Amino acid sequence: MYPIVEKRVLASNIKSVKVLAPEIAEKAQAGQFVIVRVDEKGERIPLTLVDWNRSEGTISLIFLEVGVSTRKLGKLERGEAILDVAGPLGCPSEIRNYGTVCVVGGGVGIAAAYPIARALKESGNKVISIIGARTAGLLILEEEMGKVSDELYISTDDGTKGYKGFVSDVLKMLILKGYNFNLVYAIGPAVMMRAVAETTRPYKIKTIASLNSIMVDGMGMCGACRVTVGGKTKFACVDGPEFDAHQVDFGELIKRQMFFLPEEKLALEKWESRECCK
Amino acid sequence: MSAAERKIQKKSVSMPKQNPEVRIRNFNEVALGYNEEQALAEAERCLQCKNAPCIKGCPVEIDIPVFIKLIRERNFEAAIKKIKEKNSLPAICGRVCPQEEQCQKYCTLGKVGDPVSIGRLERFVADWERERGFNIPEIPASTGKAVAVIGSGPAGLTVAADLAKLGHKVVVFEALHLPGGVLMYGIPEFRLPKVIVQAEVDYIRKLGVEIRLNHLIGRTYTIPELLKRGFNAVFIGTGAGLPQFLNVPGENLSGIYSANEFLIRVNLMKAYMFPEYDTPIKVGRRVAVIGAGNVAMDAARSALRLGAEQVYIVYRRSREEMPARKEEIENAEEEGVQFCFLAAPVRFIGDDRGWVKQMECIRMELGPPDESGRRRPMPVKDSGFIVDADTVIIAIGRTPNPIIQCTTEGLAVTQWGTIVTDENGKTNIEGVYAGGDIVTGEATVISAMGAGKRAARAIHEYLTGKA
Ligand SMILES: Cc1cc2nc3c(=O)[nH]c(=O)nc-3n(C[C@H](O)[C@H](O)[C@H](O)COP(=O)(O)OP(=O)(O)OC[C@H]3O[C@@H](n4cnc5c(N)ncnc54)[C@H](O)[C@@H]3O)c2cc1C
Ligand SMILES: Cc1cc2nc3c(=O)[nH]c(=O)nc-3n(C[C@H](O)[C@H](O)[C@H](O)COP(=O)(O)OP(=O)(O)OC[C@H]3O[C@@H](n4cnc5c(N)ncnc54)[C@H](O)[C@@H]3O)c2cc1C
Ligand code: SF4
Ligand code: SF4
Ligand code: FES
Numbered sequence: 052m053y054p055i056v057e058k059r060v061l062a063s064n065i066k067s068v069k070v071l072a073p074e075i076a077e078k079a080q081a082g083q084f085v086i087v088r089v090d091e092k093g094e095r096i097p098l099t100l101v102d103w104n105r106s107e108g109t110i111s112l113i114f115l116e117v118g119v120s121t122r123k124l125g126k127l128e129r130g131e132a133i134l135d136v137a138g139p140l141g142c143p144s145e146i147r148n149y150g151t152v153c154v155v156g157g158g159v160g161i162a163a164a165y166p167i168a169r170a171l172k173e174s175g176n177k178v179i180s181i182i183g184a185r186t187a188g189l190l191i192l193e194e195e196m197g198k199v200s201d202e203l204y205i206s207t208d209d210g211t212k213g214y215k216g217f218v219s220d221v222l223k224m225l226i227l228k229g230y231n232f233n234l235v236y237a238i239g240p241a242v243m244m245r246a247v248a249e250t251t252r253p254y255k256i257k258t259i260a261s262l263n264s265i266m267v268d269g270m271g272m273c274g275a276c277r278v279t280v281g282g283k284t285k286f287a288c289v290d291g292p293e294f295d296a297h298q299v300d301f302g303e304l305i306k307r308q309m310f311f312l313p314e315e316k317l318a319l320e321k322w323e324s325r326e327c328c329k
Numbered sequence: 330m331s332a333a334e335r336k337i338q339k340k341s342v343s344m345p346k347q348n349p350e351v352r353i354r355n356f357n358e359v360a361l362g363y364n365e366e367q368a369l370a371e372a373e374r375c376l377q378c379k380n381a382p383c384i385k386g387c388p389v390e391i392d393i394p395v396f397i398k399l400i401r402e403r404n405f406e407a408a409i410k411k412i413k414e415k416n417s418l419p420a421i422c423g424r425v426c427p428q429e430e431q432c433q434k435y436c437t438l439g440k441v442g443d444p445v446s447i448g449r450l451e452r453f454v455a456d457w458e459r460e461r462g463f464n465i466p467e468i469p470a471s472t473g474k475a476v477a478v479i480g481s482g483p484a485g486l487t488v489a490a491d492l493a494k495l496g497h498k499v500v501v502f503e504a505l506h507l508p509g510g511v512l513m514y515g516i517p518e519f520r521l522p523k524v525i526v527q528a529e530v531d532y533i534r535k536l537g538v539e540i541r542l543n544h545l546i547g548r549t550y551t552i553p554e555l556l557k558r559g560f561n562a563v564f565i566g567t568g569a570g571l572p573q574f575l576n577v578p579g580e581n582l583s584g585i586y587s588a589n590e591f592l593i594r595v596n597l598m599k600a601y602m603f604p605e606y607d608t609p610i611k612v613g614r615r616v617a618v619i620g621a622g623n624v625a626m627d628a629a630r631s632a633l634r635l636g637a638e639q640v641y642i643v644y645r646r647s648r649e650e651m652p653a654r655k656e657e658i659e660n661a662e663e664e665g666v667q668f669c670f671l672a673a674p675v676r677f678i679g680d681d682r683g684w685v686k687q688m689e690c691i692r693m694e695l696g697p698p699d700e701s702g703r704r705r706p707m708p709v710k711d712s713g714f715i716v717d718a719d720t721v722i723i724a725i726g727r728t729p730n731p732i733i734q735c736t737t738e739g740l741a742v743t744q745w746g747t748i749v750t751d752e753n754g755k756t757n758i759e760g761v762y763a764g765g766d767i768v769t770g771e772a773t774v775i776s777a778m779g780a781g782k783r784a785a786r787a788i789h790e791y792l793t794g795k796a
Contacts, residue, residue, distance in 0.1 A: 074549055088506055094598065094607040095506070119607050135506040137543035267598070267608075270504050270545055271730065272514075272570035273590035277581055284574060284581060289732070303581055306683030310583035314609035321604045 052132040056109060061191045064116040065159060066125045067101075073108030075100075075138045081170040082144030082261065082293055085110070086269040088135040089123040096120045097266045097288070099163035100139055110136075113162035113191065118315045119322045140269050141292050144259075146170045150233040151177040153225070154200070155218050155247050157239025158184055161192050163261055164238040169199040171236075177201050179230065181221045183239075187212035219246035232256050237296055241308065245301035252297055260296035262287045264304060265311070279303055339442025342371040344449055349663040353633050356518045356601050359660060360424070368453040372400040375445045378437050383447060386435040388779040389415045393432060393447055400450060409454040410464075416451075417490045417533070418483060418778060420459060420525050421512060423452025426775050427654050459525070463532045469496040474792040477502060477560040479546045479733065482510020483774045484765025485566035486533055487781030488788070493536040495789050500560070502544040507597060510568055512774070514597040515589070517627050519634070520657070523596070547736035552761060562760045562788050565748060566781065567730045569766035574723055575619065579677030584613065584685040588620070588628045588724035595631050613719030614638045617688060619674060620724035621651040626658060628722045629666045637720070640666050645673040645693045645706040671695070673706070675713070677721065687715050729767050737761075745770060754784030762788055 057069035075085060079100045086095045102111035116122045127133065144167050152171050156164030161182045172178045180200035184190040185208045197203045204221050205213030214221050222235070235258040237247035244260040251258045264276040264287045271289035278287050281298035285291065345361040346352075352359050363371065375397045383393045391412055399408035412419045426432075428448040436444030458464075474497045478485045481503040489499045507513050509526045534540060546552065552563055572587035574580055591610070594600040598608035612635040618625050621644040629640045642661070644651060647670045651658060662668075671693045678687040692712035695704035729746040741749040741757040747768055754762040764780030766772055 074544070078549060092599075092606045123607075135543050137504065137506070137545060137549075139548055140545065267590060267593055268505065271732065272572070273593050274572045274574070274587040275590045277574075279581055284576070303683065307581065307583055309682075310684070311609045311611065314603065314611060318604040318607060318609065 052134060053136040054132040055127055055129055058127075058129050061113065062189045064125075065113065065189065065191055066116070067111060067113045067162075068124070068127070069109045069111050070133060070136060071108060072110050072136050072138075075136065076103040076105050076108050076110050079103040079110060079139045080143035081146060081166040083139040083141045084269070084292065085112070085136050085138030086140060086266070087112070087120075087124065087133055089120060089127070090134050093123065093134065094120045095135075095267055095269065097140070097263075097269055099166075099261075101162045101165055113159065115159035119318045122319075122322070137269070141288060142290070144170065144293060146174050148175040151179065151231060152234045152236065153222060153230070153232045154178060154180045154236045155222055155238070155243075156180070156182045156196070157218050157243040158189070159191070160239030160243070160261075161190075161196065164236065165192050165195055165199070167236055167238070168196060172199045172201075179225065179232070180204070181206065181218045181225075183207060183213075183218035183221070183243075185209065217246060218243060219250045222247060223250050226250070226254060226256075234259070235296075236261075241301050241305045244296060244299075245305075248296035248299070248301070258296040259293050260299055261292045262294060262299065262304060263292070263308075265308060278307075337376075337438070337441060338374045339438075341374065341443035341446045342367045344446070346660075349665070352519065353630075353664045356634055358522050359519050362456055363449055363453045368400060368450060369403070371446050372397050372450060374438065375401075376437055382435040382437060383432045383445070386432040387415075388431065388773075388775045389782060391415045391432075391451075396454070397445070397447075397450060400454060405454050405457045409458045412451060412454065415782075416775075416778065417487055418529050418774075419451050420455035421483070421521060421529060422775050422778070423448045423450075423455055424521050424525075425516060427773060429655055431775070459528050463528075463535070465532075465535050466494060468494065468537055471498065472496045472792065474498065474561045475500065475559055476562045476564065476788060476792075477555045478564045478566060479552075480504075480510060480566035480568055480765075480767075481508035481530070481540060482566055482568050482765060482777060483512065484568075484767075484777040484781040484784075485510070485564065486530065487778045488564045488566065488762075488764070488785045489538045490533050490536055491782060491785035492788060493533070493538045495785075497789070497792060499538045501538060501540045502546050502550070503540060503542050504545040505597065506542050508540050508542065510566075511570075514593050515624070515627070517592065517596055517631050518601075519630070520627065545732065547732035552733065552737045552740075552758075556760060561792055562762065564754070564781075564784055564788065565733055565756075565761065565763035565767055566765045566777070567733055567767045568777075569727045569771040570730045571728045571746075572723070573726045573728060575674060575725065577675055577677070579679060579685070579688075580723075582677050582679040582685040583683050584611070584719060585677060585721040585723065588618075588624045588722050589727065591628050591722050592624070592631065595635070601631075601635060610635060611720070612637050615718050616640045616720040616722065617643050617674075617716065617718040618722045618724055619643050620726070621646075621653055621668075622724065622726075623653045623657060624727075625722075625724035626653045626661045626666075628724050630661055630664055632720065632722065633664055633666065641669050641716075641718075642666060643669045643672050643674065643690065643716075645671065646703065647671055647695065650703045669716075671706070673708070674721075678715075684719070685721055686719055687717050688721065689713055689715055727771050729770065733767075752783070753787035754780060755787055760791065
């Protein structure tokens with residue numbers, strides 16, 4: 052059991068939990084994730100390691116409530132515990148001094164972008180961050196991102212905060228303004244990462260995406276997470292989750308993410324009807 | 330014909346099974362096991378051969394005639410004790426050992442009729458004991474030595490049990506959230522009920538073994554770290570869990586699963602009880618399973634139970650070469666699984682949502698035998714044909730889990746990714762041993778246990794300074 056020692060609500064359906072998991076905290080590195088199973092009947096879901104405190108032995112996770120598993124997790128309060136947390140999983144980000152780096156985070160992907168931006172900053176990079184959300188109320192970690200970035204840009208789809216438009220539009224604007232990025236990181240919904248990749252492709256700026264394919268074990272044993280990168284099949288959980296965004300077949304990723312949609316909807320309806328009987 | 334020969338019962342006592350029409354609608358165990366009367370009748374058939382050829386067919390050398398004699402005497406307690414001297418997981422082996430290739434293949438009776446059903450008798454006494462609660466043997470005083478076992482499949486569990494019984498402290502590190510390895514995540518409930526695996530695991534816990542779940546070694550800790558943290562020896566039993574794919578176009582379409590994904594969803598995550606359990610599984614009307622081993626049979630039979638209308642096994646060789654156990658092929662056929670031999674997929678075709686709807690196959694013919702002794706399949710020119718399938722399960726084999734090999738500097742590994750050991754499981758790193766599928770490539774439960782036994786002996790000698 053992995054007790055929750057702190058819980059915060061960041062936006063209407065985005066929550067953050069601090070979990071006691073000393074062995075994972077000890078090893079966590081930027082770019083890695085854990086697999087969480089909330090309860091006995093639960094699914095195994097991947098969540099990024101957003102932060103960790105080695106002396107306290109805690110890890111922080113931030114999640115968007117989209118289906119049964121994330122809603123069940125969102126119901127847990129301080130003092131309650133998650134049944135299973137395994138990790139740290141996946142290959143850590145390759146952190147070194149690249150020069151000027153642009154970190155682009157979209158939606159809940161900002162949570163996953165944060166530790167990477169921080170690590171890049173700590174290794175001496177000039178970090179320009181662009182974060183965006185559908186609307187101002189859904190924007191998370193603005194303050195934290197600001198602290199680890201030399202410059203921070205914000206966009207919302209509806210223009211309620213920062214630039215009106217997508218994060219990829221802001222990126223394009225910065226490139227046109229003459230910023231010379233040595234590396235771009237894109238983390239967020241697959242469509243957003245694809246848009247970022249298409250933005251940087253004509254300029255041949257190396258771009259890395261952190262892929263969020265559907266996972267089951269997260270340890271290389273099932274192949275559910277397979278993605279096509281440079282024409283070859285890779286397992287996002289053990290070969291990634293980070294890959295060269297210009298080589299990723301995003302169309303395939305997006306289609307594969309939707310495969311269980313009707314089942315996920317059914318599960319959510321069943322769960323909600325059970326929950327309201329309580 | 331002499332009097333002695335006339336008494337020989339040529340036919341073995343058949344084991345009751347669930348009726349096929351009923352069982353394809355549930356996940357309960359298919360083979361129901363002998364009752365006492367049936368077990369006694371089957372035990373009666375054994376000739377008690379002096380040279381006991383059956384023993385040499387058993388990878389852990391169970392004293393087969395003696396345990397059968399004890400069953401005849403209705404001394405079931407002594408019979409199971411006899412088995413457990415060599416095999417700590419008899420309820421499992423009695424169910425899933427390929428007996429026809431092992432102990433029973435060498436049985437003297439097999440020359441004149443059916444061999445003695447050794448596996449079924451083993452299962453009978455193991456079940457008899459479990460229903461009454463296990464006897465926990467006395468554990469000697471602690472030796473003060475600690476061993477880390479990586480992986481809780483049959484190899485790891487065997488090492489853990491044997492070393493705990495010798496007084497060593499044993500901690501098993503398992504990456505998944507449940508112990509048992511393939512027994513838990515791969516082999517379906519209808520062939521090996523999970524309560525049996527759990528009971529065996531509980532027994533091992535009662536021997537004093539600590540099992541720590543959710544620990545992926547190589548990530549949570551590395552092997553050098555385990556050695557630094559006070560473990561005097563390490564055993565690697567991480568198995569062969571990396572699924573292989575065909576590497577043909579369209580293989581990443583939705584609806585195409587590796588057998589491992591399919592079976593992990595169904596068994597480990599209990600997707601057959603979705604939506605009561607949260608993990609979904611989706612099975613279409615026409616399911617094609619590629620491959621013809623035990624894993625393919627398990628996937629095909631699971632797909633039927635999940636509501637598929639038609640399930641095909643597509644195999645590039647012919648019926649004779651199928652590697653699955655005969656008994657399981659028969660069960661699959663009884664249940665309505667169909668077979669398409671001498672065919673291999675070359676391409677998968679999807680619809681506009683990216684879901685598989687058809688596959689293109691080519692015909693194969695068998696050429697001269699290859700290294701494995703089986704006739705090599707060769708493509709027939711211009712023989713392409715289209716098969717409808719809205720779900721495809723790829724069951725063409727699994728290779729060693731690579732994480733340990735990548736994170737343990739200096740560990741000797743073969744070109745196939747298996748770990749190099751001597752006959753006792755010793756690797757090239759002092760104090761580090763390995764066994765099971767991670768050393769041999771995918772094999773059997775009993776061979777993994779045999780490797781575990783030998784490694785436990787070697788580790789004990791190493792720890793007590795006798796090696
Ligand atoms: C390496 C990795 C790291 C991740 N980190 C985070 C994180 O830090 N915070 C966070 O909120 N989410 C993260 N995700 C996504 C998260 O795992 C999914 O949101 C979660 O599994 C959904 O489970 P559910 O039961 O609540 O929803 P479901 O009912 O399973 O799904 C609801 C919706 O989410 C989509 N979905 C399902 N599984 C995934 C998945 N694995 N990835 C993306 N979309 C999915 C479905 O297509 C569907 O539209 C990460 C995914 C990966 C692969
Ligand atoms: C579907 C299926 C059906 C089968 N049917 C039969 C049958 O009928 N009869 C038969 O004899 N054999 C059968 N087999 C083969 C048999 O199950 C295997 O040969 C046997 O389980 C191998 O045992 P093992 O202990 O080496 O590894 P496994 O059983 O594979 O166990 C390895 C364990 O190690 C864990 N692990 C892996 N990496 C790490 C790590 N880095 N850190 C921590 N833990 C880790 C895994 O999660 C797993 O639990 C079948 C296999 C499958 C997949
Ligand atoms: S363990 Fe397997 S091979 Fe050995 S006697 Fe039992 S069934 Fe036969
Ligand atoms: S070979 Fe067959 S008949 Fe002879 S002892 Fe063994 S089981 Fe009995
Ligand atoms: S999630 Fe199973 S292999 Fe990646």
